[in-house]
Amino acid sequence: KVKAEEKKSKTEDKTKNKKNNNQHEALNTDERKATLLKMLANSEVAPNGTTSVSDQKIEELMNTVDMLIKKLNTEEKKKSLPLPLEKMESYLKEQEVDDRTARIYVEKVEEEFKGVPNIEDNEVNESIRSLIENQINVMGPMKSEEKKIICVVGPTGVGKTTTLAKIGWEIISQNRTVGFITTDTFRSGAKEQLEQYAQKMDAETIVAKSAKELKEAIQYFQNVNKVDHILIDTVGRNPLVEESIESVKEYLEIAKPQNEEEMLTCLVLSSTSKVRDLKETLSRFEQVKIDSMIFTKLDETYNIGSVLNVFNFTDLPLLYVTDGQDITKNIYAPTKRMLSEKILNKDTALEGKIIA
Structure with missing residues (x-):
């Protein structure tokens, strides 16, 4: 009974930590965006208060800001991947599978095993294999x-x-x-x-x-x-x-x-x-x-x-x-x-x- 209560307590702690991490990540994203926008405003507004660049240029810079934020969030998320998925993503990239495809694959597998405490390598392999087979189109032997x-x-x-x-x-x-x-x-x-x-x-x-x-x-x-x-x-x-x-x-x-x-x-x-x-x-x-x-x-x-x-x-x-x-x-x-x-x-x- 004591062991069961300890296990339950650990599970609750993990859930709480994950929730806090998600909130922290969202907060970090908002902070980054606010900081970058502030930097943008400081660098692009002239002393007399007039805009020194065109609206198109500002829009381009805003797009760059969003891109950088997405990249930073992706890197943070990558760090949180379970080890078997990290290994699989690295292997796929070594095989010169497109980076985006490799990322989509591991994210789908991560979602598939959501809530599972320990993912085995063979489970990851089988799931990735299934995703690859769904993407491939073969003609079969010629008649x-x-x-x-x-x-x-x-x-x-x-x-x-x-x-x-x-x-x-x-x-x-x-x-x-x-x-x-x-x-x-x-x-x-x-x-x-x-x-x-x-x-x-x-x-x-x-x-x-x-x-x-x-x-x-x-x-x-x-x-x-x-x-x-x-x-x-x-x-x-x-x-x-x-x-x-x-x-x-x-x-x-x-x-x-x-x-x-x-x-x-x-x-x-x-x-x-x-x-x-x-x-x-x-x-x-x-x-x-x-x-x-x-x-x-x-x-x-x-x-x-x-x-x-x-x-x-x-x-x-x-x-x-x-x-x-x-x-x-x-x-x-x-x-x-x-x-x-x-x-x-x-x-x-x-x-x-x-x-x-």
């Missing part, structure tokens, strides 16, 4: 019989050619035939690289130097060679240059079959890219009809938070991820569960059959 023309587009150096070869290898493993077309006549060795991959599959490669030649190559594979699938490797483009995107649009318009459902266009992105660059690339390629994303080079980075970050600014589904140069493997159709586990534990093995 090869439905997609007759497969195109890869994207910036230079992200691994489009190797990725296309991996898709081709998986298709021929299903006892179906493929033909390759490359429009990349700029990058040194691009044609030879694709031809080497195609030879391993006993497949033919055609180089299309213009939109007219691309149309002829497609007609050849459809009417003469009569392959099941045509795989098109487009030249790497600088997404910051408008003309580059227009060129991609022109080629894709020519490649488009009568039944648009038979064509799959994939935007290839590198998991080693900065979030800002990924966002800009996705923004530029909005002009192009993209069906899905492929993330490459997961083996070349310790931090794959960028894969999660893209879902902050796109609804495109993720089709595949890759993690190596071997065209006979190293490509996977991830599930939400697999990706969430990979983000929370970088040693998680990738898996997922890419053809349904």
Whole structure:
């Protein structure tokens, strides 16, 4: 009975302290704002009592004041997070998950466990995993019989050619035939690289130097060679240059079959890219009809938070991820569960059959 009363007393003390802390925080906020506003008034009013800056300038300074107050409050709140949540937020940031996303996640988990005296690490992990899975959008394995023309587009150096070869290898493993077309006549060795991959599959490669030649190559594979699938490797483009995107649009318009459902266009992105660059690339390629994303080079980075970050600014589904140069493997159709586990534990093995 004595122990029960002591436990009850401690709980009441904690509740009282938390209430006092909240009141103190609100008081601190008001004090900060009053002090900053006083400083603003003293610095912006001239000796004769006239305003020395424009109303717009004052409004800008007021916005800055509010921003600083919010930042200070956030820092104070961060200090009060339970240790497991502090550790999780730090880990997510180490994985280069966007700071705002990491903060939203831990705050949601904190709210979920509100009133729980001790939160275990495994409980935090499971809750964060669930939040990640809710944010991720995956396409699932491709149904090869439905997609007759497969195109890869994207910036230079992200691994489009190797990725296309991996898709081709998986298709021929299903006892179906493929033909390759490359429009990349700029990058040194691009044609030879694709031809080497195609030879391993006993497949033919055609180089299309213009939109007219691309149309002829497609007609050849459809009417003469009569392959099941045509795989098109487009030249790497600088997404910051408008003309580059227009060129991609022109080629894709020519490649488009009568039944648009038979064509799959994939935007290839590198998991080693900065979030800002990924966002800009996705923004530029909005002009192009993209069906899905492929993330490459997961083996070349310790931090794959960028894969999660893209879902902050796109609804495109993720089709595949890759993690190596071997065209006979190293490509996977991830599930939400697999990706969430990979983000929370970088040693998680990738898996997922890419053809349904």
